[in-house]
Amino acid sequence: VKFSRREWAxxxxxxxxxxxxxxxxxxxxxxxxxxxxxxxxxxxxSTGTMAKRLQKINVENTEENRRYFRDLLFxxxxxxxxxxxxxxxxxxxxxxxxDKGVLFPKVVKDKGIVVGIKVDKGTxxxxxxxxxxxxxxxxxLSERCAQYKKDGCDFAKWRCVLKIAHGCPSxxxxxxxxxxxxxxxxxxQQNGLxPIVEPEILPDGDHDxxxxxxxxxxxxxxxxxxxxxxxxxxEGTLLKPNMVTAGHSCPRKYxxxxxxxxxxxALRRTVPxxxxxxxxxxxxQSEEExxxxxxxxxxxxxxxxxxxxxxxxxxxxxxxxxxxxxxPANKQxxxxxxxxxxxxxxxxxxxxxxxxxxxxxxxxxxxxxxxYVY
Amino acid sequence: xxxxxxFLTPEQKKELxxxxxxxxxxxxxxxxxxxSTGSVAKRFQSINTENTEENRRLYRQLLxxxxxxxxxxxxxxxxxxxxxxxxxDDGKLxxxxIKDRGMVVGIKVDKGVxxxxxxxxxxxxxxxxxLYERCAQYKKDGADFAKWRCVLKITPTTPSxxxxxxxxxxxxxxxxxxQMVRDxGHHGIxPIVEPEILPDGDHDxxxxxxxxxxxxxxxxxxxxxxxxxxEGTLLKPNMVTAGHSCSHKYxxxxxxxxxxxALRRTVPxxxxxxxxxxxxQSEEExxxxxxxxxxxxxxxxxxxxxxxxxxxxxxxxxxxxxxxxxxxxxxxxxIKRALANNQASIGKYASKGEGGAAAGESLFVANHAx
Numbered sequence: 001v002k003f004s005r006r007e008w009a010x011x012x013x014x015x016x017x018x019x020x021x022x023x024x025x026x027x028x029x030x031x032x033x034x035x036x037x038x039x040x041x042x043x044x045x046s047t048g049t050m051a052k053r054l055q056k057i058n059v060e061n062t063e064e065n066r067r068y069f070r071d072l073l074f075x076x077x078x079x080x081x082x083x084x085x086x087x088x089x090x091x092x093x094x095x096x097x098x099d100k101g102v103l104f105p106k107v108v109k110d111k112g113i114v115v116g117i118k119v120d121k122g123t124x125x126x127x128x129x130x131x132x133x134x135x136x137x138x139x140x141l142s143e144r145c146a147q148y149k150k151d152g153c154d155f156a157k158w159r160c161v162l163k164i165a166h167g168c169p170s171x172x173x174x175x176x177x178x179x180x181x182x183x184x185x186x187x188x189q190q191n192g193l194x195p196i197v198e199p200e201i202l203p204d205g206d207h208d209x210x211x212x213x214x215x216x217x218x219x220x221x222x223x224x225x226x227x228x229x230x231x232x233x234x235e236g237t238l239l240k241p242n243m244v245t246a247g248h249s250c251p252r253k254y255x256x257x258x259x260x261x262x263x264x265x266a267l268r269r270t271v272p273x274x275x276x277x278x279x280x281x282x283x284x285q286s287e288e289e290x291x292x293x294x295x296x297x298x299x300x301x302x303x304x305x306x307x308x309x310x311x312x313x314x315x316x317x318x319x320x321x322x323x324x325x326x327x328p329a330n331k332q333x334x335x336x337x338x339x340x341x342x343x344x345x346x347x348x349x350x351x352x353x354x355x356x357x358x359x360x361x362x363x364x365x366x367x368x369x370x371x372y373v374y
Numbered sequence: 375x376x377x378x379x380x381f382l383t384p385e386q387k388k389e390l391x392x393x394x395x396x397x398x399x400x401x402x403x404x405x406x407x408x409x410s411t412g413s414v415a416k417r418f419q420s421i422n423t424e425n426t427e428e429n430r431r432l433y434r435q436l437l438x439x440x441x442x443x444x445x446x447x448x449x450x451x452x453x454x455x456x457x458x459x460x461x462x463d464d465g466k467l468x469x470x471x472i473k474d475r476g477m478v479v480g481i482k483v484d485k486g487v488x489x490x491x492x493x494x495x496x497x498x499x500x501x502x503x504x505l506y507e508r509c510a511q512y513k514k515d516g517a518d519f520a521k522w523r524c525v526l527k528i529t530p531t532t533p534s535x536x537x538x539x540x541x542x543x544x545x546x547x548x549x550x551x552x553q554m555v556r557d558x559g560h561h562g563i564x565p566i567v568e569p570e571i572l573p574d575g576d577h578d579x580x581x582x583x584x585x586x587x588x589x590x591x592x593x594x595x596x597x598x599x600x601x602x603x604x605e606g607t608l609l610k611p612n613m614v615t616a617g618h619s620c621s622h623k624y625x626x627x628x629x630x631x632x633x634x635x636a637l638r639r640t641v642p643x644x645x646x647x648x649x650x651x652x653x654x655q656s657e658e659e660x661x662x663x664x665x666x667x668x669x670x671x672x673x674x675x676x677x678x679x680x681x682x683x684x685x686x687x688x689x690x691x692x693x694x695x696x697x698x699x700x701x702x703x704x705x706x707x708x709i710k711r712a713l714a715n716n717q718a719s720i721g722k723y724a725s726k727g728e729g730g731a732a733a734g735e736s737l738f739v740a741n742h743a744x
Contacts, residue, residue, distance in 0.1 A: 214378035221598035228591035234639050265644070269604050273675050274638040305643050305675040 017231045018189060026236025027276070029154045029194045033114050033238065034277030037346045038085030039310035040196075042281075043070055043317075044118035044157065046090055053317075059326035067096045072324065073317070074104055076335045078111045083346035086114040088157050088196075088311070094148070105152030116155040116196065117148045119184070123161055132173040134180055135160045141184065145191035155194040157240065158184045163202045164215050164247065174222045182226035189233055196279065196311070198240035199223050203283050205247035209254050213244045213262045220270035234274040240311050241267075243280050243293055260296035264304060277307035282315035287341055288355070290315035291348045298351030309349040316341045381554060382562075382603055390553060390562045390606025391646065393518045397478050397564070397608065398647030401716045402449030403680035404566075406651075407434055407687075408482040408521065410454055417687075423696030431460045433694065437687070438462075438471050440705040440712075447716035450478040452521050452566075452681070458512070469516035480519040480566065481512045483548070487525055496537040498544055499524045505548065509555045509563050519564040521610065522548045527572045528585050528617065538592045541569060546596035553603055565602075566649065566681070568610035569593050573653050575617030579624050583614045583632045590640035604644040610681050611637075613650050613663055630666035634674060643675035650678070652685035660685035661714045661723055668721030679719040686711045 018026070033040065045053060051061040059065055070093050087108050094117060098107050105115045121137035135158065145156065160177040162169040181197050188195035199219050201212065220241065227234065244262040246254055254262075267278060280297075282290040290312055297308045310316075319341060324334035347353040382390070397404065409417065415425045423429055434457050451472050458481060460468050469479045485501035499522065509520060524541040526533040549565035556562075569589050571582065590611065597604065614633040616624055637648060650667075652660040660682055667678045680686075686708065694704035717723040 211378065218598065221595055225591055225595040228588065228640070268644040269642050270598070271642065272639050273641075273643055273673060274635070303643060303675055305673055 017186070018233055018236075022189070022192065023233055023236060025192060026189060026194050026233060029114060030236055030238055030276045033086040033116075033155065033194070034279065034307040034309055035085055036307075037350055038083060039312070039345055039349055040086045040088060040116070040279050041073065041084050041316055041342070042088045042157075042311050042313035043073060043093065044088040044090045044116075045313060046118075046122075047092065053321060054326075057321055057325050059324075063092070063096075065326065066092070069321070069324065070096065070104065071098050072331055072334055073320065073338055074098065074107045076339050080339060080342060081112040083342040084113055085309075086116050086155060088116040088118055088155075089153070090118055094151060094153070103152075109152060114155060115153050116157055117153045117193075118158075119144060119148070119156045119188075120158040126173060126176060129170055129173060130165065130168055132163070132168060132170060133161055134173075134176045138180065138183055138187070141187045142191060145188055145193050149192050153193060155196060155238070156184075156188045157196040157198060159198040159200060159240075161200050161202060162215075162219060164205050164207050164211060169201070169215060169219065174219055175226075178219075178222040178226035181223060182230035182232060185227060185232045185237060186230045189236055194236055194238060195232075196238045196240050197223065197227070198281065200240075200281055200283070201242045203242065203245055203248050206249040206251070207247040208250055208252060209244065209246045209258060209262050212242075212246060213266050216241070216244050216263075216266045217269055220266065224270060224272060234272055235276060237275060239271060239275055239278045239306075240281055241278065242283055243285075243297075245293075248284065256292045256296035257300075259293050260300045261302070264297060264300045264302050264308075267306075268302060268304070271306060273305035275306050277309060279309050279311035282310070282312045285315055287315045287318050291341070291344045291353055292355070294345060295348035295351055295353040298349060307349070310345045312341075312345065316345065381601070386553075386562055387603055387606060390564055390603060393478060393562070393564045394606055394608055394646045397449040397480075397519065398649065398677040398679055399449055400677070401446050401720055403447070403682070403715055403719055404450045404452060404480070404649050405437065405448050405686055405712075406452045406521075406681050406683035407437060407457065408452040408454045408480075409683060410482075410486075411456065417691055418696070421691055421695045423694075427456070427460075429696060430456070432698075433691070434460065434468065435462055436694065436701055436704050437690070437708055438468055440709050443709050444712045445475060445477075447712040448475075448477050449679075450480050450519060452480040452482055452519075453517070454482055458515060458517070467516075473516060478518050479516045480521055481517040482522075483508060483512070483520045483552075484522040490537060490540060493534055493537060494529065494531050496527070496532055496534060497525055498537075498540045502544065502547055502551070505551045506555065509552055513555050513563055517563060519566060519608070520548075520552050521566040521568060523568040523570060523610075525570050525572060526585075526589060528575050528577050528581060533571070533585060533589065538589055539596075542589070542592040542596035545569060545593060546600035546602060549597060549602045549607060550600045553606060562606065564606055564608065566608045566610050567593065567597070568651065570610075570651055570653070571612045573612065573615055573618050576619040576621070577617040578620055578622060579614065579616045579628060579632050582612075582616060583636050586611065586614050586633075586636045587639055590636065594640060594642060604642055605646060607645060609641060609645055609648045609676075610651055611648065612653055613655075613667075615653075618654065626662045626666035627670075629663050630670045631672070634667055634670045634672050634678075637676075638672060638674070641676060645676050647677035647679060649681035652680070652682045655685055657685045657688050657711050657714075658725060661711070661718045662725050664715060665718035665721055665723035665725075668719060677719070680715045682711075682715065686715070 123133035185195035319337035487497035690708035
């Protein structure tokens with residue numbers, strides 16, 4: 001059946017944006033990243049962000065120090081690939097080499113891990129809002145993606161930021177960020193990159209768990225409507241959301257089971273089953289908190305049709321950084337610290353993490369409140 | 375700005391989700407017996423039976439009093455308004471008959487389609503005026519779920535953007551009102567959301583899949599905007615099929631793959647069940663297709679079952695032919711289809727001439743093609 005240009009403009013157009021082969025490639029990449037027991041190492045800290053990390057351990061923010069630390073992470077034992085399905089790179093790192101002179105993407109790929117790249121260009125203010133932002137980086141994105149694909153990348157990441165406050169997130173912030181995420185995702189897929197969609201709702205504030213859940217549901221509903229409007233192939237995407245938590249200054253403290261129930265409920269109401277995996281950001285959580293919460297997600301008594309795993313930066317690297325302190329002598333200790341967190345999060349992604357000193361699964365299940373409360 | 379003003383207490387949410395789960399419990403589906411008086415006229419005409427109130431009562435009585443073999447097959451029955459107040463020969467109200475059998479009573483609450491000016495013959499559905507009061511009364515009178523049908527069609531120029539958003543919006547308003555209903559100690563009517571895309575036309579399977587995905591994405595965005603509690607709803611969509619006049623014929627596996635793919639891309643896992651309409655399909659076709667859905671190798675987080683009218687009643691109606699002495703035979707035909715669809719809803723239906731489950735699976739094409 002043929003459709004005229006006018007028909008195409010008026011109706012849901014059947015013009016295919018991806019061939020079956022392109023779809024298969026994208027879906028295969030996405031599934032590899034979130035294969036059982038695997039998650040993502042977010043090593044894409046920008047130069048500015050690395051400055052903050054290195055300053056904390058009194059290390060100078062030089063290109064060589066950044067290279068050294070990433071090399072430390074990427075050159076751990078190859079069995080890391082049982083726990084890490086993908087690594088997100090920052091642009092600079094993609095063209096740096098290991099101590100042995102091998103380009104980092106190759107080091108990572110040779111371990112059977114998928115290479116990803118942060119492609120956004122940071123936030124930009126939305127006029128007329130209470131300090132809300134959108135994210136820029138769409139200009140020339142297609143060409144940049146094509147080059148990244150040539151240089152070894154198979155997935156990309158783009159971070160949008162929303163906040164909870166009086167009047168926030170506003171309808172504009174929600175709609176604009178959802179739209180820019182969908183444009184980014186569409187462009188990535190045209191260039192063979194799986195887009196990780198990251199609509200982060202910051203944990204700043206004194207709001208309770210319920211409020212965060214409500215906002216998360218509204219934001220994710222808008223994101224998936226935008227992805228549909230932009231004809232994004234969901235089976236070839238991943239989602240990187242915040243967990244549903246109370247604000248940092250909320251006086252009430254919630255258990256990992258409550259965090260898990262609120263999060264999984266919100267995701268069940270908004271994320272279509274076609275999405276292969278949800279890789280949580282760790283935000284301001286400690287390493288242990290991030291692992292306990294992820295573990296609780298995977299023990300929630302609600303049906304979860306997507307993988308629930310990690311895409312952690314600080315929550316995988318904090319101990320390693322602290323152990324390294326910029327001293328080559330500490331390299332092995334730092335690597336062990338990283339490997340330990342990777343193994344723990346791998347277990348957490350299967351709901352099998354048993355921290356010492358914790359009661360067993362049967363006892364902790366009684367902490368769940370029935371789902372209808374949420 | 376998203377501020378939550380919760381209008382459902384935890385107990386109210388639980389009542390809604392319990393009702394929904396009861397309707398789509400494993401092996402069960404819905405008997406859509408909500409044909410309006412006008413629709414019944416067409417059915418009865420085909421069997422040369424007069425469309426009187428008594429004949430409508432006698433016919434529905436046959437269905438509702440079929441023997442216990444239908445108990446594991448029927449989770450809910452959708453009524454038309456008139457039928458909700460009719461009685462058996464022994465003077466028992468029909469809703470009570472259904473409830474006593476452990477089935478849930480539902481009621482059609484929309485008031486039919488009306489045209490959308492400036493479109494190519496597209497419609498929206500009316501019935502929102504006083505809907506809250508009507509639903510409160512229906513709840514008192516035994517109904518625990520409701521049904522509202524919107525209609526879209528595929529042509530080179532439709533469904534238009536307006537038709538999609540208007541129908542999605544009216545479905546969300548209806549759903550929201552149902553869930554708010556209070557009747558003394560009882561709360562909530564589970565809304566079945568029905569955005570039917572008609573099978574008329576010569577479009578292929580892909581076109582229908584594409585349109586279905588766009589329509590359902592809009593429906594679930596509207597439900598989110600209207601704060602509808604998804605765990606206390608059901609969806610009644612069309613299966614994804616080619617148009618009736620499409621020259622290419624598709625297998626049950628192709629229909630299943632296209633349908634399940636579309637649903638996986640749009641229907642949140644929180645929705646407990648999807649109860650397909652049968653549209654113009656024959657009884658056997660509707661069972662075979664539902665069976666293929668439940669054998670599809672793609673993961674399905676919701677129940678996939680039936681909400682069939684004609685596909686449960688066609689043979690029964692024909693066998694009855696308006697004659698009292700055909701009553702038992704009529705019921706046997708209905709029971710036969712109820713059992714077939716019970717099996718299909720768990721992927722175990724072996725129709726005559728079809729291989730076993732293993733043979734069917736090899737016909738599935740890899741999902742990335744869709």
